[in-house]
Amino acid sequence: MEKKQFQAESKRLLEMMVNSIYSQKEIFLRELISNASDAIDKMYYRSLTDENLQFEQDKYAIYVQADKEARTLTLRDTGIGMTKEELEANLGTIAKSGSLAFKKENEIKDGHDIIGQFGVGFYAAFMVADQVAVVSRSVDSDQAYLWQSDGTDGYTIEPAEKDEVGTTITLYLKENGEEESFDEYLEEYRLKQIIKKYSDFIRYPIKMNVTVSKPKEDSEEEYTEFEEEQTLNSMIPIWRKNKSELTDEDYVQFYQDKRYGFDKPLEHIHVAVDGAVRYNAILFIPENTPYDYYSKEFEKGLELYANGVLIMEKSAELVPDYFSFVKGMVDSEDLSLNISREMLQHDRQLQLIAKNIKSKIKSQLKTMLKKDREKYDKFYQAFGRQLKFGVYNDFGANKDDLQDLLLFHSSTENKLVSLADYVSRMKEDQTHIYYATGDSVERIAKLPQTEMVADKGYEILYLTEDVDEFAIKMLREYDGKEFISVSSADLKIDDDEKAEQETSEEDTAMFSKMKEILTGKVKDVRTSKRLKTHPVFLAADGDITIEMEKVLQAMPDNQHVKAEKVLELNGNHDVFASLKQAYGQDDEKFALYTNLLYSQALLIEGLPLEDPVEFTKDMCKVMV
Numbered sequence: 001m002e003k004k005q006f007q008a009e010s011k012r013l014l015e016m017m018v019n020s021i022y023s024q025k026e027i028f029l030r031e032l033i034s035n036a037s038d039a040i041d042k043m044y045y046r047s048l049t050d051e052n053l054q055f056e057q058d059k060y061a062i063y064v065q066a067d068k069e070a071r072t073l074t075l076r077d078t079g080i081g082m083t084k085e086e087l088e089a090n091l092g093t094i095a096k097s098g099s100l101a102f103k104k105e106n107e108i109k110d111g112h113d114i115i116g117q118f119g120v121g122f123y124a125a126f127m128v129a130d131q132v133a134v135v136s137r138s139v140d141s142d143q144a145y146l147w148q149s150d151g152t153d154g155y156t157i158e159p160a161e162k163d164e165v166g167t168t169i170t171l172y173l174k175e176n177g178e179e180e181s182f183d184e185y186l187e188e189y190r191l192k193q194i195i196k197k198y199s200d201f202i203r204y205p206i207k208m209n210v211t212v213s214k215p216k217e218d219s220e221e222e223y224t225e226f227e228e229e230q231t232l233n234s235m236i237p238i239w240r241k242n243k244s245e246l247t248d249e250d251y252v253q254f255y256q257d258k259r260y261g262f263d264k265p266l267e268h269i270h271v272a273v274d275g276a277v278r279y280n281a282i283l284f285i286p287e288n289t290p291y292d293y294y295s296k297e298f299e300k301g302l303e304l305y306a307n308g309v310l311i312m313e314k315s316a317e318l319v320p321d322y323f324s325f326v327k328g329m330v331d332s333e334d335l336s337l338n339i340s341r342e343m344l345q346h347d348r349q350l351q352l353i354a355k356n357i358k359s360k361i362k363s364q365l366k367t368m369l370k371k372d373r374e375k376y377d378k379f380y381q382a383f384g385r386q387l388k389f390g391v392y393n394d395f396g397a398n399k400d401d402l403q404d405l406l407l408f409h410s411s412t413e414n415k416l417v418s419l420a421d422y423v424s425r426m427k428e429d430q431t432h433i434y435y436a437t438g439d440s441v442e443r444i445a446k447l448p449q450t451e452m453v454a455d456k457g458y459e460i461l462y463l464t465e466d467v468d469e470f471a472i473k474m475l476r477e478y479d480g481k482e483f484i485s486v487s488s489a490d491l492k493i494d495d496d497e498k499a500e501q502e503t504s505e506e507d508t509a510m511f512s513k514m515k516e517i518l519t520g521k522v523k524d525v526r527t528s529k530r531l532k533t534h535p536v537f538l539a540a541d542g543d544i545t546i547e548m549e550k551v552l553q554a555m556p557d558n559q560h561v562k563a564e565k566v567l568e569l570n571g572n573h574d575v576f577a578s579l580k581q582a583y584g585q586d587d588e589k590f591a592l593y594t595n596l597l598y599s600q601a602l603l604i605e606g607l608p609l610e611d612p613v614e615f616t617k618d619m620c621k622v623m624v
């Protein structure tokens with residue numbers, strides 16, 4: 001059977017490609033510069049085997065020049081150039097990559113400097129130009145050729161004049177339309193911006209004549225303008241340098257040049273991995289919380305480079321949410337890019353890198369916590385909240401990774417403490433980790449429910465942020481020790497006091513009466529095992545504590561989740577005696593006392609009084 005070739009309608013294909021592959025037109029410049037860099041790299045590789053060819057690094061450069069009058073943008077390189085046949089094959093055939101072929105022919109396994117592989121990047125020029133002229137002279141030929149095309153009607157090739165080996169590409173920019181202007185690609189600042197963004201780390205200098213103004217010699221107010229050739233890219237990616245060559249200032253400079261933040265980095269992590277996946281990364285932990293950090297506007301992610309060429313400005317997949325404060329970049333030669341280089345084909349490599357990065361950040365933070373506590377405290381102040389969200393989110397999937405990075409206020413220490421610190425200080429008879437919640441350390445320290453635990457000499461973690469208790473509940477335990485709130489019904493303290501406070505039958509009847517008075521407000525009334533000097537306290541039975549109720553109520557999608565409140569009374573307090581006296585003798589007084597005790601308990605918990613006017617009236621009744 002006769003086998004037929006597919007016929008490609010090149011014109012249509014080119015049109016489709018030009019208009020659908022790339023999401024941003026500015027990319028054309030990245031593609032042409034990458035081609036120029038590849039062409040110079042090929043000269044380098046050629047010089048390794050060709051004795052007649054000397055590769056002198058400083059002879060090689062890429063020149064960019066705009067001509068506003070002619071509305072042209074020209075790129076010139078001193079690379080390997082193309083013969084007539086190569087022009088035809090490489091620029092006349094879509095998806096034919098001379099660079100990929102070069103890599104294969106020369107068996108360049110570590111040919112990681114060569115960027116091109118798909119054979120389409122060049123055509124990105126037609127997104128901004130309606131006519132492209134390429135004059136090229138190959139290192140293997142004395143004759144130069146001009147390749148020309150309008151991107152729709154094929155191309156022409158004819159002999160041309162060119163003194164030096166290399167390639168000059170001239171783009172005749174499209175006319176400005178109503179919605180689109182192409183003039184921006186003639187503006188110096190714009191070209192500089194695009195080059196800096198995508199091609200900053202191309203290894204050869206990208207040069208442009210730029211207009212500079214200087215004060216005139218004899219006057220400070222008058223300026224003269226003149227042209228100066230400037231190199232626009234930094235060329236050497238600092239992440240490829242050896243760590244020992246770099247100073248802290250170099251990293252700060254990089255952080256600021258890249259505008260990762262307006263602050264200074266608190267810490268940097270320089271990674272060079274050469275294993276199952278090869279990559280370099282420079283990661284930063286900023287000093288300050290970005291103003292929009294805890295808002296929806298904040299976008300996490302690291303810059304992603306493939307061979308020094310920017311692929312993505314914010315690759316979110318590279319950092320987990322709980323480390324979303326980390327800024328920086330990753331460069332890898334092992335990424336399977338898609339044709340536009342804007343995305344990755346499949347993200348196995350990316351996942352590997354992300355996993356690796358996660359553990360690097362974690363271990364760096366652990367080291368900081370251990371070795372430089374002051375710095376860690378600073379970090380924790382800025383981003384600790386995010387770590388706690390990390391413990392809570394995803395149903396606690398990451399809690400093991402994060403639990404050792406958490407810090408909390410403490411009843412016994414005048415500083416934030418880690419869970420490991422706490423456990424190391426636990427008393428011999430202590431089986432649980434105690435915590436108390438409230439708006440501030442000062443307020444928690446005064447809470448009646450902390451009395452008993454504190455009296456036992458047990459340390460109490462003070463949870464002051466809304467997310468704290470949710471994170472603790474998600475952790476459930478640390479090092480085999482369960483967390484327990486000082487407000488919980490059973491404090492797990494075996495004590496004789498328990499026996500002391502057994503409830504008598506008479507008290508039970510009195511509590512039922514109180515429950516009746518407080519219908520809908522409390523689930524139960526009972527004597528407290530934990531109160532020492534205070535008369536009353538509002539406990540919560542069940543999983544939802546009063547602090548959690550407060551947080552949930554404040555959320556926009558308030559689910560009306562309520563804690564099961566229990567009024568606990570101190571049986572040893574004088575107030576309890578007064579209450580007992582009123583019970584059965586003076587119903588009005590008994591109701592008054594009950595309501596007042598309940599209101600006091602609400603106030604201690606930081607809960608709003610249901611009826612402040614009624615409360616003051618009750619107070620007055622007691623006073624007169």
Ligand SMILES: Nc1ncnc2c1ncn2[C@@H]1O[C@H](COP(=O)(O)OP(=O)(O)OP(=O)(O)O)[C@@H](O)[C@H]1O
Binds near residue numbers: 082118121
């Ligand atoms: N400035 C140049 N000097 C020498 N050869 C070039 C130049 N520009 C392009 N070429 C040749 O043309 C081929 C096609 O270029 P094109 O940009 O379309 O694809 P590519 O660079 O190979 O791959 P990619 O689509 O991944 O960028 C290149 O592989 C290269 O052989």
